[in-house]
Amino acid sequence: MTRREAREQALSMIFEMNFNDNSVEEMVENATLYREETTDPYAVSIAEQVRLHTEELLEEIARHSAKWKVNRLPKMTLSILELAMAEISYLEDAPVSAVINEAVEIAKKFAGEEDASYINGVLGGFARARSAEKPQES
Secondary structure, eight states: OOHHHHHHHHHHHHHHHTTOOOOHHHHHHHHHHHHOOOOOHHHHHHHHHHHHTHHHHHHHHHHHOSSOOGGGSOHHHHHHHHHHHHHHHHSTTOOHHHHHHHHHHHHHHHSOHHHHHHHHHHHHHHHHHHHHHSOOOO
16 A cells, blocks of 8 residues: 555544544454455554544644634544644654645545645644754754
């Protein structure tokens, strides 16, 4: 499975999380049992990080969202933002620019052009803030 396919699979789980309290393990079990799907470990790790850090991710989205309050965002847009921010923040070896680009492409596929632009802006602000907060190596 490609990284993009894993991200899309993670997006499906994250989107579901925005509507119910199922654990990631339950979602994986259901996918295996009822849809005979195999779940990519990378997708599972992203979804687990979103589940573990939902409150922090929502705070970051609110902090970098100039136009919308978090509770007014479409669930798909919110899910894509959570996915990308969790991947950037909590998974090693996730190149920030690649994650942002993938999030924008996924938004074009599952949301819309305006959502893609919005996601790009929010994630760009998030990435710049993270870069500014990191201690500079000498």
